[in-house]
Amino acid sequence: MHSTILKKVLLSAIAIVSLLNAAPLWNEPAELRQPDGSMVSVIVNGDEFYQDVESPDGYTLIRDPQTQWICYAKVSDDNQQFISTGIIYKNAGALGKAQSLPSTIQQHLRIDPQAAQKLRAQKIAELNAQEMVQDTKPLGLGKTAALGDTVWGITVLIDFPNQKTEIPYDSISAFVNATGYKANRNNGSVKEYFYDVSNGKLTYINLVSQFVTAKNDKSYYDRTDGSGYAGAYELINEILTKMKNEGSFDFSKGSYSGTTTKTLTAVNFLYAGSPSAGWAQGLWPHSGSTRFSVNGVNVISYQMSSIGRALTIGTFVHENGHMLCKWKDLYAYDGSSNGAGGYDVMCVNGSTNPVPPNAYFRSLMGWVTLKEISNDPSGTVYKLPADLKNALVYSGTSSTSSKEMFVIEARRRTGRNATLPDSGLIIWHVDKAGDNTDAGKNDFVVPEQADGKNDLELKRNNGNIGDLFRANNVAKFNDSTTPNANFHNGSKSGLKVANV
Numbered sequence: 333m334h335s336t337i338l339k340k341v342l343l344s345a346i347a348i349v350s351l352l353n354a355a356p357l358w359n360e361p362a363e364l365r366q367p368d369g370s371m372v373s374v375i376v377n378g379d380e381f382y383q384d385v386e387s388p389d390g391y392t393l394i395r396d397p398q399t400q401w402i403c404y405a406k407v408s409d410d411n412q413q414f415i416s417t418g419i420i421y422k423n424a425g426a427l428g429k430a431q432s433l434p435s436t437i438q439q440h441l442r443i444d445p446q447a448a449q450k451l452r453a454q455k456i457a458e459l460n461a462q463e464m465v466q467d468t469k470p471l472g473l474g475k476t477a478a479l480g481d482t483v484w485g486i487t488v489l490i491d492f493p494n495q496k497t498e499i500p501y502d503s504i505s506a507f508v509n510a511t512g513y514k515a516n517r518n519n520g521s522v523k524e525y526f527y528d529v530s531n532g533k534l535t536y537i538n539l540v541s542q543f544v545t546a547k548n549d550k551s552y553y554d555r556t557d558g559s560g561y562a563g564a565y566e567l568i569n570e571i572l573t574k575m576k577n578e579g580s581f582d583f584s585k586g587s588y589s590g591t592t593t594k595t596l597t598a599v600n601f602l603y604a605g606s607p608s609a610g611w612a613q614g615l616w617p618h619s620g621s622t623r624f625s626v627n628g629v630n631v632i633s634y635q636m637s638s639i640g641r642a643l644t645i646g647t648f649v650h651e652n653g654h655m656l657c658k659w660k661d662l663y664a665y666d667g668s669s670n671g672a673g674g675y676d677v678m679c680v681n682g683s684t685n686p687v688p689p690n691a692y693f694r695s696l697m698g699w700v701t702l703k704e705i706s707n708d709p710s711g712t713v714y715k716l717p718a719d720l721k722n723a724l725v726y727s728g729t730s731s732t733s734s735k736e737m738f739v740i741e742a743r744r745r746t747g748r749n750a751t752l753p754d755s756g757l758i759i760w761h762v763d764k765a766g767d768n769t770d771a772g773k774n775d776f777v778v779p780e781q782a783d784g785k786n787d788l789e790l791k792r793n794n795g796n797i798g799d800l801f802r803a804n805n806v807a808k809f810n811d812s813t814t815p816n817a818n819f820h821n822g823s824k825s826g827l828k829v830a831n832v
Contacts (some may be wrong), residue, residue: 336433345351345707356663357383358794365551365608367400372423374402374610378460380618381665382452389397393421395611400556402610404437412780414448437696444770449666455612458664459620469715483656485538485598486586490571492550497604499638501542504602507643508538516642519685519748525649526656528748529688530699531721540582544571550605554614563614564636568601568622576626594629598655600648601636619651646681653678659693660779662770668771670787673794674753675743675779679768681795684727685703685751691723692742692762702739711830716742716757718749735764736819737826738780743800753793756782756800757832759809763820774820782806784814807832 356379363371364385377384385393387404396416404421422431442448474763487508491497501741506513506521513521516709520528526536530741546553546567575581588594607616612754624656631750633650638821653659662679663671672679677686678693694700702725706712723741739760745752759780766776782805789815798805811817817827 339702349729356755361388362610363606363608364610365554365556366420367556369415370401371608376610377667378612379640379663379665380612380616382448383616384442385610386440387421391421391433392439392441393753395556395558399559404433405441406468407438407441411444413443414441417772445534445666445825450694452665455560459618465699474697478630481587482535482537484585484587485536485600485652485656486583486596487538487540487602488571488575488581488602489541489543489602490546491543491604492546492548494549495605496783497543498641499639499643501523501540502641504639504643505540508540508600508648516644517684518643518645519750520645522645522648522652525645525686526652529694529720530697533699534697536598536652539581539585543573543581543604544575550603551608554607554609556609556614558613560613561616561618561620561746564618565622567603567615568634569624569731569765571601572624572626572631583631584629587631588629591761595632596629597633598650598652599631600641601634601635603636604639606638606640617647617651619654643685646677646683646686649686650677650681653689657689657693657697659689660767662690662777663768664771665769667791669775669789670791670794671775672778673788674751675758675795675799676777682751685748687752688720688748690739690758691720692737692739692760692777694720695723695725695739699814705827709781718742718744720748726825726827728819728827735831737762738817738825740829753795754797754800756802757829758800759829766820780809780815782809801829801832803832 353494357376360376362374362376364374365371373388375386375388383712387393392405392414393402394414394416395401396418402421403416404419406417408415417437419433489504503515506515508522511524513524522538523536547570553567555563583596587597587710589597607614609616613708615636615638617637621632622634624631633655635655637647637651659678662676672690674680675687676690678689691700691702695702700723701722702723705724705726714724716724725737725738727737727738739762743749743752743758743759744755760777761780762777763774766774768775769779778788779799781799782801787793787796801807801809807819810827811824817825819825
């Protein structure tokens with residue numbers, strides 16, 4: 333077997349920082365609306381396709397389909413769905429003390445994973461949210477489709493007769509476009525994030541509309557009746573129609589792909605307030621597609637987010653990763669694993685300081701050139717600065733694999749990487765035929781965990797100290813180590829990393 337030896341990789345270590353809040357939603361606090369208008373505190377796990385909702389003290393909740401009240405839940409006899417007990421949930425209080433409940437009501441209930449997956453698939457189909465990563469440069473990056481051009485996105489601001497935002501227009505415009513943006517502890521604006529992770533090759537600027545007021549109160553669109561995202565679609569169509577009829581905004585100034593059929597690259601809807609329906613419906617933040625023509629261009633791909641009480645860039649850049657770059661989610665939709673964990677923005681989005689995407693995704697955009705590692709049995713010394721500009725790729729031999737590779741880069745926890753779970757050498761296992769979102773397939777892009785504990789696969793955490801390769805931890809990786817450098821079919825790749 334031919335082998336490649338990375339005899340020594342030089343990188344620096346820095347101080348430890350704490351983990352970040354995750355996206356998809358893992359134990360995310362939220363306030364949901366009861367039919368009488370009162371708000372109750374809940375904890376949400378899931379994403380825009382499927383959510384498990386619990387009280388702060390761990391009891392599973394469901395919105396009663398008959399009364400619309402949020403109630404304590406039980407599981408059906410066939411384990412296929414949650415059923416309302418009819419016992420209305422009230423806030424558990426500051427100490428998380430439970431209501432007086434029958435002993436038959438249990439905590440942390442879950443339905444059969446396959447049943448949850450069916451519900452998730454229905455929501456994905458409803459949103460038409462099948463984002464696919466391309467192995468070619470994505471289209472629509474500027475009117476000339478040139479990767480180095482400035483990309484002009486569209487951001488539409490929405491408020492309601494009964495819900496205005498306390499965040500002024502200028503602050504929202506700065507959130508997406510400013511230089512040196514630090515408000516609400518964000519590490520830069522949306523524009524600065526993409527400029528940094530692209531090594532200055534992408535300038536993403538959003539054209540921001542003035543606030544457009546919807547016809548109806550917010551609850552009309554943020555529906556709790558089980559109609560899915562019908563309220564969101566109605567709101568989007570209504571707002572676009574109003575803007576088109578009034579001629580208040582020129583959508584043709586946005587970047588688009590195509591010549592005869594011009595499709596806007598990225599359209600963002602930001603609405604006043606926060607989502608209050610829950611269970612992946614109403615105005616819950618999501619990405620999807622619609623069909624609308626205005627000013628000679630088409631609105632198809634979009635993302636909708638809430639302004640809330642304070643703006644954070646994490647969800648915004650994650651969803652624009654789909655629209656701008658066609659990056660696929662790197663977490664399991666059925667919750668069977670934590671995917672790429674806190675090492676990639678397409679898994680954990682990081683709130684105020686999202687981490688960069690992996691080097692393979694960046695290479696698809698032309699933001700980093702992967703240096704092919706040759707089969708050198710004598711060993712070659714490579715120096716990898718932790719600067720997002722340098723990465724190595726090993727694809728084995730023609731007799732081992734044509735679709736799998738290992739992409740290697742150095743990261744240290746500072747700047748854009750400050751919220752990484754660990755510092756060191758990241759060895760990404762890439763399988764072009766894989767899919768992190770589908771438990772039935774091999775993963776598409778995941779980091780090899782140096783400690784061999786498989787914490788991401790076993791859902792113990794989103795990454796921790798010991799995951800990455802470095803001196804004084806684990807400094808080698810080959811076909812015989814744990815983890816090993818084998819391909820998914822068990823064949824040996826021949827990769828040998830030593831003396832990190």
